[in-house]
Amino acid sequence: MTFQLAVFDMAGTTVHDPDLVVQALREALAEAGCEAGVPELRALMGYTKPAAIRSLLAAHDLPADDAHVMHVHADFVQRMLHCYRTHEAVRPMAGAEDTFAWLHERGIKVALNTAFSQDIAECLIERFDWRRRGLIDAATSADRVVEGRPAPDMIRALMAEGGVTDAARVFKVGDTEVDIREGRAAGCGLVVAVATGAYTRAELLAHHPDAVLDGLHELAALLDRASQSHVA
Structure with missing residues (x-):
């Protein structure tokens, strides 16, 4: 895929x-x-x-x-x-920026979504300078759509902005059970959980994502395997 x-x-x-x-x-x-x-x-x-x-x-x-x-x-x-x-502890998650760049090298657009309001999201994006540096292509937040997670509204809005019509060609990455449910509701081809936030690996596995990673540095290998096996 x-x-x-x-x-x-x-x-x-x-x-x-x-x-x-x-x-x-x-x-x-x-x-x-x-x-x-x-x-x-x-x-x-x-x-x-x-x-x-x-x-x-x-x-x-x-x-x-x-x-x-x-x-x-x-x-x-x-x-x-x-x-x-x-706060000095606020920074890009380990592997995030390298992952964004790796995806762009392969022609995959990078978007962010969040349960925060847009002002909080933009505060982070500006602090890390992600737009100017070309690391992300789009971002949206729960207050910009009719329904937030687990509804698929944010993902669908990002698909429309990016000109993507087939949800099977979208993958979702998040750290909570509701991220997993959102990805499923949108029909994403791959729903990935990362055990770097609110939920432990065991808690995430209970909600049946396609994969649980210990960090974003593992995402490239997962996508390579999915591509080789033609499993989205």
């Missing part, structure tokens, strides 16, 4: 984030009187943040109306923007 488009998640997949998302979400919820535990928060990584916030507020018997959810989300966004602009 010849792939035309790669769709990568951001935090935990292509962006090294030492639990900053969990920390920012926990702090924003605490300001609203919701003392959510880390396991609760980790279980919702990869989902749109307003949806995660609504779920957690409701689980703690707190108001989960649109106004309250948006208030907590706005607090979360400001915390994330500060972290992602200034």
Whole structure:
């Protein structure tokens, strides 16, 4: 199978984030009187943040109306923007930039998608200078489509932008169960999980991706094997 488009998640997949998302979400919820535990928060990584916030507020018997959810989300966004602009631990995930370049050398377009809002995504892209350096071709976020993960809307939007019509020629890479579900919903030819973020290898395997990698440096060999065996 010849792939035309790669769709990568951001935090935990292509962006090294030492639990900053969990920390920012926990702090924003605490300001609203919701003392959510880390396991609760980790279980919702990869989902749109307003949806995660609504779920957690409701689980703690707190108001989960649109106004309250948006208030907590706005607090979360400001915390994330500060972290992602200034925290020294925020950097491209090991192997990410080399992988982007390797894919481009083979004529495969590189796109990013994220459960963050677009302002957070753009903050990271600008910090790493990925657009100017030609390392990515497109990026989208959950707030730019009708439905976020696990719906296929973001992948389909990126396909349309890249002129890709066959989802079998797209592969999706992410670090959460909802990334896997998104790739399946979109009909991607290959759905790959990486154990570098919110979920362990065992947790990812339970959701049946086509492969689980320990890092992005293993992706090239996986794609070569898929090409040689004609299995997408």
